[in-house]
Amino acid sequence: MFLQGEYPSIKVAPPGPNARKILKEDQKYLMQSFHRFYPLVVKRAKGFLVEDVDGNIYIDLNAGIAVAVTGHCHPHVVEAIKRRSEELLHYSITDFVYEDPVLLARKLSEITPGSFQKKIFFGNSGTEAVEGGIKVARGYFEGRRPIVFAFIGSFHGRSLGSLSLTASKPVQRRWFQPLLPCVEHVPYPYCYRCPWKQTFPDCDYWCIDFIEEWYFRRYVPAEEVSAFVFEPIAGEGGYVVPPEGYWRKLKRLADKYGILLIDDEVQAGMGRTGKWFAIEHWGIAPDILLVAKGIASGLPLSAVIGREDLMNLPPGSHASTFGGNPISCSAALATIEVIERENLLENARKVGEHVLKRLQEMYSKYDIIGDVRGKGLMIGAEIVEDKDNKKPAPKAAQKIMEESFKRGVLLITAGLSTLRFSPPLVISLEAMDKALNIIEEVIKNVSRNTLH
Ligand SMILES: Cc1ncc(COP(=O)(O)O)c(C=O)c1O
Structure with missing residues (x-):
């Protein structure tokens, strides 16, 4: 049942069969000016979790492009x-x-x-x-x-x-x-x-x-x-x-x-x-x-x-x-x-500080993280070829985003090559850490392959 057990949980490699069917129709009937970061087809969402049409559950660091501040479908709303x-x-x-x-x-x-x-x-x-x-x-x-x-x-x-x-x-x-x-x-x-x-x-x-x-x-x-x-x-x-x-x-x-x-x-x-x-x-x-x-x-x-x-x-x-x-x-x-x-301003500050701290640690470990910046839960990590040349690395940023998606974390980019963290403000430290562990694994792999 939705929201039970461990998360994120990927049961079917996305896009699964249900998603593929809808994506085909999406391409046929919707104007292509709508951009698609990755083949996510959302069925429902609650708090900071999103379930796709094949039953995969993701930790949401997008909040539907910085919208779902109170978490998805908050009962009071x-x-x-x-x-x-x-x-x-x-x-x-x-x-x-x-x-x-x-x-x-x-x-x-x-x-x-x-x-x-x-x-x-x-x-x-x-x-x-x-x-x-x-x-x-x-x-x-x-x-x-x-x-x-x-x-x-x-x-x-x-x-x-x-x-x-x-x-x-x-x-x-x-x-x-x-x-x-x-x-x-x-x-x-x-x-x-x-x-x-x-x-x-x-x-x-x-x-x-x-x-x-x-x-x-x-x-x-x-x-x-x-x-x-x-x-x-x-x-x-x-x-x-x-x-x-x-x-x-x-x-x-x-x-x-x-x-x-x-x-x-x-x-x-x-x-x-x-x-x-x-x-x-x-x-x-x-x-x-x-x-x-x-x-x-x-x-x-x-x-x-x-x-x-x-x-x-x-x-x-x-x-x-x-x-x-x-x-x-x-x-x-x-x-x-x-x-x-629910003191969400306080939660945004607290979780945001933790994200910044973890990203700073990653910054000191991986040469492809050029800059880390943000306030509260509006945080960016700019991906570059290397710290010295500072050249934006859009392909590497895209790879990090796509691989994170496949492992159950919804994250998108902004600007030329910045990973953007804008989760619902209700996100817990525990969920954020799970997401960051996955993202760090992915960054480690991508930096090993130095894909720009
Ligand atoms: C700062 C800012 N202003 C305006 C807009 C436009 O908003 P909408 O897409 O609702 O028209 C956006 C959308 O991303 C935005 O980030």
């Missing part, structure tokens, strides 16, 4: 969904009122950084939150500040507005240009691969001074810039953690020119980093904060949470039929309750 779905499936917050989004907005105002009054817009997905953030910022300045800054190495979504900010992999943009005009990109603070080949802290945050010296003084009028849009920790771009002090210094630059900070916490938020929101590690409150993924433990929902005075788009100028639907909002309220009641 499932109960909230069941209860509300018997009463109301939909009525559209675009034009009418029901209570769930109001209660959720109040709760989100309390747990997001900044003691100022906030207002909230609800959509359905991360990309929609980013679109909303851009519109709120441009709208606040009534069109006088059309320019938005984003970071090379960041991911903000794939609809055309958010894609204009996304700069993580060429495949995401190829064929779709021209995108939004008035978007400027600067390098993400990725110290391990500093574009200027400088070292922190000797660089004294040159990457921020660079914005003022090379953009604002030379060709971008700062008074036409409405916002910096950024991920506090880069997700899809490789789980990159900016240096201590970076976002505070960016805020000083933004304040100097009256530019807003839009913090995209779609991946890093909702407790993943051991605080409600990752930006809290840098001790600042953004003007606008974007949340999706983990907000409702797997139901579609996103939020644009902004300072009250900014959130003043006129009626009819921005809305979305399904945004803030009662079921998703109830699931989100239950998600927040579970995170609070």
